[in-house]
Amino acid sequence: MSLTAQAGGSEDAASYADAGQRAMAAGQYAEAQANFEKLATLEPKIAEVHATLAVVDFKLRDYRKAVDEIQTAKKLKPALPKLDSLLGLSQAELGRYAEALPGLEKGFKQTADSEIRRMCGLELMRTFTGLHRDSDAVETALALNKIYPEDAEILYQTGRIYGNFAYLVMEKLHDEARGSIWMVQAQGEAYESQKDYAAAIVAFERVLELDPHRLGIHYRLGRVYLERFRAAQNDKDRQAAQEQFRAELALSPHNGNAAYELAQMDNDQGKLPEAQQEFETLLVDHPDFEQARVGLAGILLENGRDAQAIPLLKSAIDLDPNDEVAWYRMARALRATGDDAGQQKAMAEFRRLHAIELAHTAPVGATNPEDDITPQKLGAETQP
Numbered sequence: 001m002s003l004t005a006q007a008g009g010s011e012d013a014a015s016y017a018d019a020g021q022r023a024m025a026a027g028q029y030a031e032a033q034a035n036f037e038k039l040a041t042l043e044p045k046i047a048e049v050h051a052t053l054a055v056v057d058f059k060l061r062d063y064r065k066a067v068d069e070i071q072t073a074k075k076l077k078p079a080l081p082k083l084d085s086l087l088g089l090s091q092a093e094l095g096r097y098a099e100a101l102p103g104l105e106k107g108f109k110q111t112a113d114s115e116i117r118r119m120c121g122l123e124l125m126r127t128f129t130g131l132h133r134d135s136d137a138v139e140t141a142l143a144l145n146k147i148y149p150e151d152a153e154i155l156y157q158t159g160r161i162y163g164n165f166a167y168l169v170m171e172k173l174h175d176e177a178r179g180s181i182w183m184v185q186a187q188g189e190a191y192e193s194q195k196d197y198a199a200a201i202v203a204f205e206r207v208l209e210l211d212p213h214r215l216g217i218h219y220r221l222g223r224v225y226l227e228r229f230r231a232a233q234n235d236k237d238r239q240a241a242q243e244q245f246r247a248e249l250a251l252s253p254h255n256g257n258a259a260y261e262l263a264q265m266d267n268d269q270g271k272l273p274e275a276q277q278e279f280e281t282l283l284v285d286h287p288d289f290e291q292a293r294v295g296l297a298g299i300l301l302e303n304g305r306d307a308q309a310i311p312l313l314k315s316a317i318d319l320d321p322n323d324e325v326a327w328y329r330m331a332r333a334l335r336a337t338g339d340d341a342g343q344q345k346a347m348a349e350f351r352r353l354h355a356i357e358l359a360h361t362a363p364v365g366a367t368n369p370e371d372d373i374t375p376q377k378l379g380a381e382t383q384p
Contacts, residue, residue: 013042020052029059040069047077054083058090066090085116092123097130108140118148125161138165181210188220197228218248219258223372226261238265256286257373264295264374272299290319294326294376301329306336324353325376 020035036053043049054069070087073080088103104127107120121144128137141158148154173183188203204221207214222244229237242265248258263278279296282289293316297309313330316323331346 013039016042017049020056024052024056029056032056033060033062045076047073047080050076051080051083054086054090058086061093063090063093067094082111082113082116085111085120089119089123092127095130097127100127101131108143118144118151118154121147122154122157125157129161129164134165134168137161181207181214184210185217192220192224192227195227195231197224197231200224213251215252215255216248218244218251219255219261222248222258222261226265226374241265254285256282256289256292259285260289260292260295260373263292267295267299272302275299288319290316290323290326291373291376293319294323294329297326297329297333298376301332301336304336306333309333310337322353323376324350324357325378327353328378 016035016039020032020039023029023032023035033053033056036049036056040049040053050069050073054066054073057063057066057069067087067090070083070090074083074087084103085107086103088100088105088107091097091100092104100123104120104124107116108124111117111120121140125137125140125144128134128140138161141161144154145158173180173186184203185207188200188207191197191200191203201221201224204217204224207217208221222241225237225241225244228234229241242262245258245262248255249262252258259278259282263275263282266272266278267275276296276299279292279299282292283296286292293312297312297316300306300309300312309329310333313326313333316326317330320326327346327350331343331350334340334343334346
């Protein structure tokens with residue numbers, strides 16, 4: 001039954017109800033609020049009037065009034081739907097997190113209304129953070145990402161939650177384990193991310209002083225030297241990077257990332273036979289190393305072995321459909337082998353992905369299965 005029908009006791013009440021509903025439909029919430037407040041004065045015992053006024057108050061960000069109207073409506077008709085969620089949302093906006101929690105959890109976990117569920121989830125993250133329940137905030141963020149994987153606001157807000165949680169964990173590490181090997185390693189990684197290469201080298205070398213056999217540290221040092229080489233083109237840094245990658249392989253012979261970097265460095269220096277052998281050996285141990293497949297295919301293309309490159313690139317694309325370099329090299333290989341239709345399809349996909357890259361975005365969910373390595377690049381390759 002509509003509010004106009006419920007408020008049929010007087011012409012004024014019906015008029016206010018009708019005007020309020022029309023104002024709401026038009027998004028004119030201040031006008032709607034004025035009409036529903038007059039209606040509530042004339043019909044104070046109709047729960048739906050107070051519930052509707054609460055929605056209008058919430059839209060106008062008048063959260064205290066919204067809470068008062070919800071509580072009035074609940075007293076008049078406890079079973080009125082969706083009030084718990086609206087109450088939780090309003091209380092959260094007022095910073096009354098402990099009071100907000102039951103309504104938000106109910107709205108997020110039980111409602112079938114997607115928009116209410118979304119709003120409750122976002123406020124639930126904020127509420128858990130306000131209550132210093134950071135693990136619960138992260139758990140909610142993970143659930144939101146699963147339900148709304150392409151929602152830009154949720155991606156932004158959950159990213160902030162993850163970043164905040166990581167910061168808090170690192171702060172605790174600093175407070176509880178100052179001077180520990182884990183703290184020194186964390187400092188090295190922080191310096192590396194800030195491109196403070198000298199400080200990162202000092203920190204990682206300190207880690208190796210504390211534990212000469214610690215896995216992954218020579219690799220991190222190699223990455224730091226490699227990045228500094230790329231920034232300043234100092235051959236000593238390149239040589240140091242190679243030494244560190246080899247040192248990592250001496251400790252951990254199956255470290256695919258270290259083997260990949262050595263192969264790619266030879267490739268970058270034009271040592272194609274050596275790079276080819278290194279990529280092939282790497283793929284024996286790590287057949288799903290997508291970037292190694294793309295790197296090896298690039299060498300085969302340079303040597304005119306286009307047909308041999310195609311299966312490597314097909315499997316690379318299966319592993320990562322968003323790798324623009326793989327699609328570009330596939331287009332080259334297909335053109336060279338006379339598959340014009342395939343070449344056009346591959347080139348169209350490359351151009352789509354390249355446009356996304358130029359816009360400084362990435363397809364949702366796109367990840368590199370090999371973390372923290374030098375990605376394949378097109379370099380001076382000629383567009384097919």
